[in-house]
Amino acid sequence: MMSNNKLKLVLDDNLGIPKYQQIINAVTEGLENNVLKIGDLLPSINAFSKDYGMARDTVFKAYSQLKKDGIVKSTPNKGYFISGNSIKVLLVLDTFKAYKEVLYGAFINNLPDNIIVDLQFHHYNPDNFKTIFRNTKGKYYKYVVMGFDHKEVPRVLSEIDKDKLLLIDWNVHSNSDNNYVFQDFGKAFYETLVDIKNRFKKYKSLSFIYPEFTYHPKETLIFFEKFCEEHQFDYNIVDNSKAFKVERGIAYISVSDRILGKFLEQCRDKALEPGVDVGFLSYNETPMKKFIYKGITVVSTNFEALGIKAAEFVTTNESIQCYIPTKIAIRESL
Incomplete structure (x- = not known):
């Protein structure tokens, strides 16, 4: 029990953490370190307040939150005790x-x-x-x-x-x-492109769609350019989603599923067959991409x-x- 020195609480005003939260942290850390165990009795609110020179309301607030989190329970005439180790x-x-x-x-x-x-x-x-x-x-x-x-x-x-x-x-x-x-957005991405370079050869050029609304690391663009230049692929980078127009004979790479939706919509409207007339490589696997259309090729971490x-x-x-x-x-x- 805390009253038997199973747990030492050192209050520090310089931490920028409220005192009630420091009490909560002391109890949860005691559980994590096996200093406290289920069934251990905590000091009463009055005793805690007196021992550590803090307001009763502060101790009560800490104990109330610990109850809410399922860590302690209170029993009339017995006090607060550890009920769980959440x-x-x-x-x-x-x-x-x-x-x-x-x-x-x-x-x-x-x-x-x-x-x-x-x-x-x-x-x-x-x-x-x-x-x-x-x-x-x-x-x-x-x-x-x-x-x-x-x-x-x-x-x-x-x-x-x-x-x-x-x-x-x-x-x-x-x-x-x-x-x-x-995950590696650079070299690992480059290596996956090298692995499938023969699939790109049936297209006249590669187009990386990097829309204005994405936060995908630009490191990927650097390694895309490196791949195209080293393996002699014509390429371009489109950073304006409104300028994205699907053209026959181009393989597209995109980090955005919104662009994937636009690609499939334009393929339908222009009677272009993905994987035959045009290509698409999507970034980031999702459970549905294997079922969309006839399956979307994906580069992704696990x-x-x-x-x-x-x-x-x-x-x-x-x-x-x-x-x-x-x-x-x-x-x-x-």
């Missing part, structure tokens, strides 16, 4: 798309029942990103974060204990001592594996630094 994890993604659903599903399905996952989205908005972490500082056991390229991001991430932080998907603003599970690795970081308390391979699924569209 742990809260924050998962921050960029936007919600079909392949992110695969990642999320793999993540939560590989966590034990006592881990609660809160999911938030930053939508590539730096103010939103800052607000998420300002409001969650010190409240979570682990933080699993999909970052983006903005100068404010590294400053925000630097305020999170590196042992509690896992960066996923995009290697941007990471340091050598960060935990991470990334988002299920990425989610499983992220769950492994949460459950093992071990550091992790790895890349998930990028592979290609050949279907009728190319």
Whole structure:
């Protein structure tokens, strides 16, 4: 029990974390470290208030939140005791798309029942990103974060204990001592193009559609150009979605499923057969792409594996630094 020195609480006004949240953190960390166990009695609100020189309302607020989270229960004439060992994890993604659903599903399905996952989205908005972490500082056991390229991001991430932080998907603003599970948007993408270069030879040129609304890493464009120049393919890059017009004899590569929809619509209107008259290579696998039309060829990392690795970081308390391979699924569209 806390009153028997099973748990030491050191309040620090310099952390920028409210005192009630420091109490919550002390209890949850005690559970995570097996210092506290189910059935252990916590000090009464009056005793806690007296021992640590804080207001009763502060202690009550902490205990109430712990009850809400299912970590403690209260019994009349007995007080507050540990009833469970729930742990809260924050998962921050960029936007919600079909392949992110695969990642999320793999993540939560590989966590034990006592881990609660809160999911938030930053939508590539730096103010939103800052607000998420300002409001969650010190409240979570682990933080699993999909970052983006903005100068404010590294400053925000630097305020999170590196042992509690896992960066996923995009290697941007990471340091050598960060935990991470990334995909490779550059060299690995280039290597998949090399693997299927013979399929491109039946087309007169390649066109990479990189629409104005995408946040896909531009590293991919650099390696696309490298591939075309080294293997002598005529090519162009279209960065205006309104200028996208399907033409016979061209193979298209796109990072946007909106563009895929436009491609199929124009193929229907112009009586062009994907995989014969025109080609299409889509980025990021989703469960439906194998069934769309006669199947869409996809280059993608394994988002299920990425989610499983992220769950492994949460459950093992071990550091992790790895890349998930990028592979290609050949279907009728190319």
